[in-house]
Amino acid sequence: MTKANGSATMPVDRTLTTSRVFDAPRERVYKAWTDPKQFAQWFPPQGFTAACELDVRPGGSLRVDMKGADPALGPDFYEKVFPGKGVYTEVVANERLAFTFAASADEGAAPLNMLMTVIFEDQGPKTKVSVHQTADTVADYEALVKIGATEGLRQSLDKLTVLLAGKNPEAAEGKSRVLTLSRVLDAPRELVWTAYTDPKHIVKWMFAKDWETPFAETDVRIGGKFRIGMRPADHSEEGFVMDGSYQEIVKPERIVQRFSDDRMLTTTLEDVGGKKTKLTLSVEMALSEDDERTGYTQILENFARHLATLKRS
Numbered sequence: 001m002t003k004a005n006g007s008a009t010m011p012v013d014r015t016l017t018t019s020r021v022f023d024a025p026r027e028r029v030y031k032a033w034t035d036p037k038q039f040a041q042w043f044p045p046q047g048f049t050a051a052c053e054l055d056v057r058p059g060g061s062l063r064v065d066m067k068g069a070d071p072a073l074g075p076d077f078y079e080k081v082f083p084g085k086g087v088y089t090e091v092v093a094n095e096r097l098a099f100t101f102a103a104s105a106d107e108g109a110a111p112l113n114m115l116m117t118v119i120f121e122d123q124g125p126k127t128k129v130s131v132h133q134t135a136d137t138v139a140d141y142e143a144l145v146k147i148g149a150t151e152g153l154r155q156s157l158d159k160l161t162v163l164l165a166g167k168n169p170e171a172a173e174g175k176s177r178v179l180t181l182s183r184v185l186d187a188p189r190e191l192v193w194t195a196y197t198d199p200k201h202i203v204k205w206m207f208a209k210d211w212e213t214p215f216a217e218t219d220v221r222i223g224g225k226f227r228i229g230m231r232p233a234d235h236s237e238e239g240f241v242m243d244g245s246y247q248e249i250v251k252p253e254r255i256v257q258r259f260s261d262d263r264m265l266t267t268t269l270e271d272v273g274g275k276k277t278k279l280t281l282s283v284e285m286a287l288s289e290d291d292e293r294t295g296y297t298q299i300l301e302n303f304a305r306h307l308a309t310l311k312r313s
Contacts, residue, residue, distance in 0.1 A: 010117065014141040016133040016150055016222070018247075020157045024164040026120050029127040030094045032160060033118060039064075042159040042169050045152040047073045048082075060088045062099060084111075095120055112140045129157075145222075150247045151256055151266065179292050182280040183300050187307040189269050192277040193252035195307055196267070202228060205302040208295040210234070222249055226257065261286065279303075 010017075022029050032038045036052045044050040047070035053063045064084040068077035084103035091097060097118040102111035113136040121128040133149060135141035159169035185192055195201040199216035207213045210233050217227040224246045231239025247264070248256035257265045263284040270278040279300070285292045 010132050010134050014135045014138060016141075016144060016153075017130065018133075018150060018153050018157070019128060019130045020161075021123065021126055021128045022161060022164055023126055025125060026094050026122045026127045028164060029129060029160075030097075030120050032163060033097060038163060042163045043156050045155040046070075046159075047077070056088060056091060056097075058088055058091055060091075062086050062088065062101075064101075064103075066103075086116075089115070090117075112143055113137075114140065114144065131157075145248055146250055146254070148248065148254075148256070148266075151264065154247070154258075154264065177285040177289070178282055179285050179289060179296065180280065180282040181293070181296055181300065182278060183304065184272060185277045185279055185304055185307055186275075187277060187311060188275055189252050189271045189277045191310060192269055192279065192307065195303070195310060196269075196279075197255070201306065201310075205306040206299060207302065208298040211239075214239075220246060220249060220255075222246055 032042065034054060034056045036054045039054060040050045040052040043052070043064060044066045047068060048066045049069045050067070051063075051065045053061070055061050062085065066082045066084065068080050068082075071078050082103065084101055086099045086101040088097070088099045090099075097116075099116055100113070101116050102113045115132075115134045115136075117132040117134065119130045119132075121130070131153060133144065133153070135144055162169045187195075195205070197218055197220045199218055202216035202218070203213045205213075206216065206228055207230060211230060212233045214229045214231060215227075216229070217225075219225050225243065226246065227241055227243040229239060229241055231237065242259065244257055244259040246255065247258050248254060252269055254269070255267045257267075259265065263286060265281060265283045267279065267281045270280070272278050281296065281300075283292070283296065287295075
């Protein structure tokens with residue numbers, strides 16, 4: 001077991017941090033990060049496969065070539081190979097790994113450079129894993145955020161959860177229930193962003209038919225929290241609170257939110273001629289698809305009506 005001389009504080013302005021508690025002892029989780037066969041099964045995000053070579057020792061090299069295997073990824077990714085390589089800088093068995101990693105977001109593009117630091121914390125029969133992705137430069141950090149590095153890692157850790165449960169991540173991958181809806185809004189993107197993130201606007205539209213939003217609280221930054229109250233408009237029930245945290249913020253283009261039940265909601269805003277905005281949301285469903293589609297469609301209709309009042313004012 002070897003540890004590098006000290007560990008510098010990770011720069012907040014260039015680091016993405018993700019944590020997950022796994023229902024498995026630390027030795028098993030650590031092995032999944034260091035055994036090439038296991039690593040290849042879970043590390044590539046959904047829709048990708050990987051060929052891996054891992055020489056897990058300080059100075060040892062790693063290579064991870066990811067290939068788009070799902071036609072749904074589209075022509076930019078399907079059957080394209082995205083090579084990644086790096087060097088282990090720190091290895092403490094069952095406790096800590098650190099390695100450089102250079103990977104391309106687009107085939108043939110210049111690689112994004114980062115240091116990945118993985119910390120394994122023993123929690124009895126469970127293990128907490130914290131992953132810090134520290135970009136070499138602010139520009140690389142912004143590129144990582146823009147391509148959805150946090151979402152990609154979340155998908156990988158979801159697959160690791162399946163693997164540690166003794167199941168095949170690739171077989172389970174197709175069972176994800178994600179609803180995607182798009183709508184072109186008659187408002188410029190900056191206005192849409194404000195109405196989508198400001199609590200004083202959210203209470204005017206974030207509810208389905210026969211419901212209302214009595215309050216909203218948002219801290220729109222990576223790691224910031226949100227809380228949105230929901231209750232029947234006739235007050236026949238107490239209602240509930242929808243809460244969670246922001247995982248990615250790319251103003252005014254993209255927001256990734258994690259609900260407290262660990263589901264993800266991704267919203268993208270695409271400028272359409274400077275006067276309109278295409279909003280696309282993808283959400284992991286908790287209810288039936290019909291119920292989720294009906295609810296989110298009504299919410300987007302409310303949002304469009306609210307934007308129309310802002311344009312007139």
